Amino acid sequence: MNAPFFKFGLFGDEASLIVAFVIGIAFGFCLEQAGFGSAKKLTAQFYFRDMAVFRVMFTAIVTAMLGLFYLAAVGWVDLSLVYISPTYLWPQVVGGLLLGAGFVIGGYCPGTSVVAVATGKVDALVNIAGIVAGIFVIGEAWPSITGFAESSALGRLTLPEVFHLPPGLVVFLVVLMAIGGFWGAGVLERRFANRSPKENP
Amino acid sequence: MSLPRFDRLSGNQKLALLAVALGLGALVIGAPQRGTITINERELAAMVEGEVDHVTPDELADWIVAGRQDFRLVDLRSAADYAEYHIPQAERLAITALADSNLARNEKIVLYSAEGIHSAQAWFLLKAKKFPAVYILLGGLKQWTDQVVFPESPAESASPAERIAFARSAERARTFGGAPRAASASLAASAATAGLSAAPTALPKVAPPAAPTPAAAAAKVKKEGC
Numbered sequence: 001m002n003a004p005f006f007k008f009g010l011f012g013d014e015a016s017l018i019v020a021f022v023i024g025i026a027f028g029f030c031l032e033q034a035g036f037g038s039a040k041k042l043t044a045q046f047y048f049r050d051m052a053v054f055r056v057m058f059t060a061i062v063t064a065m066l067g068l069f070y071l072a073a074v075g076w077v078d079l080s081l082v083y084i085s086p087t088y089l090w091p092q093v094v095g096g097l098l099l100g101a102g103f104v105i106g107g108y109c110p111g112t113s114v115v116a117v118a119t120g121k122v123d124a125l126v127n128i129a130g131i132v133a134g135i136f137v138i139g140e141a142w143p144s145i146t147g148f149a150e151s152s153a154l155g156r157l158t159l160p161e162v163f164h165l166p167p168g169l170v171v172f173l174v175v176l177m178a179i180g181g182f183w184g185a186g187v188l189e190r191r192f193a194n195r196s197p198k199e200n201p
Numbered sequence: 202m203s204l205p206r207f208d209r210l211s212g213n214q215k216l217a218l219l220a221v222a223l224g225l226g227a228l229v230i231g232a233p234q235r236g237t238i239t240i241n242e243r244e245l246a247a248m249v250e251g252e253v254d255h256v257t258p259d260e261l262a263d264w265i266v267a268g269r270q271d272f273r274l275v276d277l278r279s280a281a282d283y284a285e286y287h288i289p290q291a292e293r294l295a296i297t298a299l300a301d302s303n304l305a306r307n308e309k310i311v312l313y314s315a316e317g318i319h320s321a322q323a324w325f326l327l328k329a330k331k332f333p334a335v336y337i338l339l340g341g342l343k344q345w346t347d348q349v350v351f352p353e354s355p356a357e358s359a360s361p362a363e364r365i366a367f368a369r370s371a372e373r374a375r376t377f378g379g380a381p382r383a384a385s386a387s388l389a390a391s392a393a394t395a396g397l398s399a400a401p402t403a404l405p406k407v408a409p410p411a412a413p414t415p416a417a418a419a420a421k422v423k424k425e426g427c
Contacts, residue, residue, distance in 0.1 A: 066223045072233035079233060080306045081333065156305075168227040175224030179217050 004081050028115050037116045039107030039123060046104050048192040051185035058178045069171050089152040106130065245328055254324060256311050256336045258345040262373055265289055272309040277319045278342070288313065288345060289377070296323050306332050313338035313345070350379030 006016055034056045035041045044050035071077040103109050106127045108116060113131070116124030142149075160167045210218070248254050264272065265288070276283050276291040283293040294302050296319055304310055310332060312320040320337045327335045338345065347353070352370040355363045371381040 062220055066220065066227070069227050069230075069233050070223070073230050078306075078331070078333075080331075083307060166231045167233055168229065168231040171227035172224040175220050179221065182217070 004077065027111070028118065031112055031115045032119065036112045037119045037121065037124075039116065039121070042109075042112060043104070043107045048188040051189055054185055055182060058181055062175055062178045065171055065174060069167070084156040084158065087154040087157045088150065089154055091149050091151065102130075245325070248328075254336055255339045257339045258348045259370075261288070261311065261338060261345070262349045262377065266373060266376060272311055273304060274311045275304070275313070275323075277312060277314040277323055282315070286342075288342070296326070299323055299326055300330075304332070306330075309334040309336070311336045311338055314341050316343050317341040346379075350374055350377050351382045352379075354381055354383055 005011065006019075011019065031037065035052060036056070041050060042053060045053040068077060068079065068082070072079045099109065106113070106123075108124055108127045110131055113124040113127040117128060138145075158167075159165075159170045163170070207215075261274075274288060274291040276287050276293045277296050278287075278293070280293060283291075287293070291313070294304075304327070310327065312323050312327075312335065314320040314323075317337060317340055320341060324335050324337050340348075349370070352367065352374050354371075355367050359367070367381070374381055
């Protein structure tokens, strides 16, 4: 059996919702187990006191990347059928900055706020109310921002295409980048371990 | 400086070593997918036999009326024929341009030509290039015209169910700019009393009113990912 299973018709639209539910619960469970249901843990990231978020996310990237690369190499996954979000460079830069600012202010990103609500955190509930309000505002404002939101469209881009490098080389470089990042994260943690945000406003 | 022994490394360091080893392996492999494509003749033949690769004009018409945007409709006829009439939402693509087209392999593709020979040939080309979801409009534009744009009214002896089905397709024909026509066997006189045209009229103009506008179509595209 080849993957992606949905594209090869292993299950239909209805069953895909069940699959999505199971994957979603597993994802939430992993986030909670990594401690990401706590805004204190998440925001420690921005004071370089606890780089767990960075480590977990980068580990997930490396695991998924190596898994997909090898599964494709042995012919179990058809990468050309895997959905790639199209790139809209500047809108996505602005969107990323907005998300980052919200993350610092609120203490959660969208996924972790849902996880935190599941364990009864009220501040996360406020966060989700903000997300819903934001969706509403964007939906209403969409006609007036479509021009920007659809600008600098670069299509479905991948790093090997952008840099004209073999995919294997990009995989290797990302692994090196991750390991370098993990080492750097350790250095930062040791340097900022004993400083609380109150002492360094 | 001597390297630490492997069994002294922490679990995290071992995992990091594993990642580096796999990364080096990727470096050697280079590209995850090879360029050569093997065709499984039996598999293709089984698809042809099972007719799983067909979309009937009725199905396609219902998709278009429902505003579905999860498929690409490709017209393989000449530019002149396309300009004269094409099915709403269809984009023209010469069969020679298929290889370099922007069709993506994760899209559902419906092909049609005048009667179906070209679309069957294009189906094989795309299947050979491992496009998994390629479909042929059964009977080509001819059957589309006969069934959807100018559906034939049932004979006098038709059952109530057939009459209801016809009323539905007559309604649909109008949204595609067509009209129902009288059954070939029935008399022209009875056709006139029923308000049907005895012979097919000219094909409707290129853009029937039912076709969604491009802006509305773009908004309906289903988003994948998060």
